[in-house]
Amino acid sequence: MASIIYTHTDEAPLLATYSFLPIISAYAAKAGVDVETRDISVAARILAQFGLADDALAELGALAKTPEANIIKLPNISASIPQLKAAVAELQAQGFAVPDYPDNPQTDAEREARAKYDKVKGSAVNPVLREGNSDRRAPASVKNYAKTHPHSMGAWSSDSKTNVATMGQHDFKSNEKSVVLAGDDTLSIVLEATDGTRTVLKEGVKVLEGEVVDASVMQVAHLRAFLVNAIAKAKAEGVLFSAHLKATMMKVSDPIIFGHVVKAFFADVFEKYGADLAAAGLSANDGLGAIFAGLDALPNGAEIKAAFDEAIEAGPRLAMVDSDKGITNLHVPSDVIIDASMPAMIRTSGHMWGPDGAEADTLAVIPDSSYAGVYQAVIDDCRKHGAFDPTTMGSVPNVGLMAQAAEEYGSHDKTFEIPADGTVRVLDSAGDTLLEHDVEAGDIWRACQTKDAPIRDWVKLAVTRARASGSPAIFWLDESRAHDANLIAKVNAYLPDHDTTGLEIQILSPELATAFSLERIRRGEDTISVTGNVLRDYNTDLFPILELGTSAKMLSVVPLMNGGGLFETGAGGSAPKHVQQLVKENYLRWDSLGEFFALAASFEHLATTTGNKAAQELADTLDRATGTFLNENRSPGRRLGTIDNRGSHFYLALYWAQELAKSDDADLAAAFGALAGSLAANEQKIVDELLAVQGSPADIGGYYRPDDTKASAVMRPSATLNEALAAL
Incomplete structure (x- = not known):
């Protein structure tokens, strides 16, 4: 039996899997397709490092190098140190003999443990699985839905004070x-x-x-001077101060840079009490939240906390993650991730939330200038031309260089x-x-x-997508940057290997490429961004959030270089808030649309590589069902009393069964005709069963490692739906 690997990951995507995977497995089995699972969650990866679980990530990494690979990869936690420590504490509470994370390892055992945890931190999953380059775009059905059901966009003012502050000198770009x-x-x-x-x-x-x-x-003496100036600038201009880094993917560099931001903002506090904090193991790299949590154990903790409070009052107003709870931009290094935070700010009139709970202009501090200019270009465009219009704007699909850990x-x-x-x-x-x-x-x-073979493949994929779409393909490369200069030489050498007749292919710096793409966007035209790994990450959030309201609705295909397929399912940036809401009131807002797209692409790949015509029928009918799903607006609502993630799965199952019941494949039509009739006849009963559980707390048995029985019970509360699937 042909097989698809469906990954168990973390947070909201994992919870959604408890609801959606039984539907997938039941439908796939009728086409002779086996759906296997592998757990690559941060908890599972910790356990694997200490010999307490199979190393599923290593297994999938080996599989990704084979022609047989067909992997559906959901968003996973790229663990910051606070997240890693929280996962360790939960596993220890569940009875697993894993050691504490050693901040300053002194013994051989501590150094060994630290080395193992370092393999789990940050973007540890993607470089292992991504044995191909990225082809990421908005499916036509999603783009059309966004045009007819536009998401909200904040108005921009021509006198907005929002800007980006970046070093420009003595940083990673300039010293490369x-x-x-x-x-x-x-x-x-x-x-x-x-x-x-x-x-x-x-x-x-x-x-x-x-x-x-x-x-x-990055020369930290200049970094510190830059941060002091940025803080003064935000104060003088009366705007919020916000820092935008990626302490998850850039797991070594960005937590350190984040710590420098914290120490610069609270320079007087660290000058007076830095030794006390260091002696207590309280690091600025972990953020204010970790420092405040540890102050109670210090004899002068209250005095230090008062000093922090005074500094907050005296400095520029801090952008907030949660103003109601007093959680600032500097509380947790993984709370404000640049690829999600900057597009959200741009979409919201260039505003972030201030301490008073109101929106305000912001100085967005992005120390390294490698890609900061991209965001400044979008801000300048919005200040000049106003907010983008989702009903008319074009699209910016991406071809990203990432195979074999390129540009990590x-x-x-x-x-x-x-x-x-x-x-x-x-x-x-x-x-x-x-x-x-x-x-x-x-x-x-x-x-x-960055290996040569992935670069060759990246150029080939760019030409392939330009030919298939008819859109211009722009390589976002800056000749003044050392790495990009070498890539430009290779791109120019490898483009003649392909037929580019009639295609518009250019090489522009990221800032010029942004301006070129924005001009076309406002005319309703599409432009392929062909980028390196980091810009792939940034662009596949920036443009989808502006176009679609979210990056979770993108089709993300990774044609693996040895012939297999990796199908990714969108972003997970809002996943923690969704889990918190589920636990509090048994309502999961996570939208699985990305999973629907990935699954259809996975079935299609399997059909192509194995000749399984029934799998192709599953792909085609799922595509049509997803179109109906969008037209009927069955995505999760935003409040109690509307269908959530589980209800959206039911409607996808209903529409998919109805499409399969009309299939030319007699066996599939017979099998799903009865199911379609049963689901349609019991629609209200199933919806009522799903709605009935809302409003009360839900026990899933753990955040990083939920209890399978408890989580499954929470995510599958409709006995009627469960029985119908079992009958299939």
């Missing part, structure tokens, strides 16, 4: 150096300190001929907080220097790799 390897080799990274000591930061870095290797450093900046084992003044060198196996930077203690130095 890049080299293309002439042959296969093994590299090492060495710090030669000014006192003569030599520290090997990383060795055994295998590289291939044609591979692009980059290195850069800051999210891997080649990013370091430098311990001493000196020089960092990248050496080849002969000991010759390929790249080097003078550094000071505390600087953040990073290197990354």
Whole structure:
């Protein structure tokens, strides 16, 4: 039997799986398709590191390199340190013998535990599974729905004070150096300190001929000066102060940068009480929330808390995550993630929420200038032309370079907080220097790799999508940036390998590419953004949030380089709030539309690769059912008393069964005719059963590792629906 792997992940997508997977499995079985599951949640990955569970991620990573791969990957937690610690505490409470996360490992056992936890932190899943480049776009049905049912867009004022503040000098972009390897080799990274000591930061870095290797450093003395100026600027202009980083994917660099933001904003507090906080193990990198939680244990904790409160009052107003609860932009490093927070701000008139619960203009602080200009370009466009109109605006699909961990900046084992003044060198196996930077203690130095084969595949995919769509394809590459300059040379070398006759293909800097795409958007025209990994991540939130109101409704296909398929299901940025609402009032707002699209693409891929015609029928009927689902507006509502995620799954099952009942495949038509009739006849009864549970707390047995029995009972409360599926 042909099989599809459906991943168990985290938070709201995981809870939705308890409801949707039984429907998928029942329908797929009728087409001879087996749906298997693998648990790659942060909890499962922790347990696997300590030998307490199978390493499903490693298994899927190996599978992704084979032609047989057919994996549906839901959004997962890219764990920040506070999230990792919370997951560890929950697992310990559930009886699992996992050690505490060691902040400052001293013993061999602690160092070993830290190394294992470092494999779970940040964007640990995606680089393993993404053995192909990304093709992400809004399906026509979603785009048409957005045009006829437009989401709200805040009005923009021509005198808006909202802007981006970025370094522009002494940061990762400006200090970047890049080299293309002439042959296969093994590299090492060495710090030669000014006192003569030599520290090997990383060795055994295998590289291939044609591979692009980059290195850069953020100079923290200049970072601190920049932050002091940004804080003063926000205060002088009377706007909110907000920091926008990615402490999840950039798991090494961005928590450190976040800590510098916290220390700059509360400079006087850290000058006076920094030693006390450090002695108590309270780090600015973990945010104000972690510091405040630990102050009760300090004899002068109340005094320190008062000093923080005074600094908040004296400084510029802080943007808030939750003004009602007093949770600021600086409370938790993973609360404000740039790819979700910046589009949301732009969509909301360029506003964030202030301490008073009201919207206000904002200074968005994005220290590294690599891509900050993209957001400034959108802000400038909205200030000049007003908000975008979802009923008429065009689209910006994305072809993203990400295969084989391409451009995994800051999210891997080649990013370091430098311990001493000196020089960092990248050496080849002969000991010759390929790249080097003078550094000071505390600087953040990073290197990354981008293999040649993924770049070739990326160019091919860009041409393929331009040909299929008829839209211009723009490579977002800046010739003044070292890494991009090497990519531009490769793009120019590989484009002639393909038929580009009649296609519009350009190479523009990210800022110019943004302006070009926005001009076309306002004319209702589509433009393919062909980008590296980080911009892939940013663009596939920025434009969908403006076009569709969410990035969760995108079709995300990863054609794996060895012939398999990876099908991703949208973003998970709002997943934590959805879980909190479910636990509080048994209502899950998560929209599984991304899962519907991924599933249809997965069935289609399976049909193509195995010749299973029934699987193709499942794909075609699911596409039509999803169109009906959108036209009938069966997505989850926003309040109690409307259908939530579970109700949306019921209606998808109903429409899908009705489409299958009309199938030319006699066996499928017979099997689903009865189910379609049963679901239609019991529609009101099923809806009533689903609505009846709303309003009371729900016990799912855990946040990071729910109890399967409890979570399944919560997510499948309709006995009538369950019996109908069982009968199938």
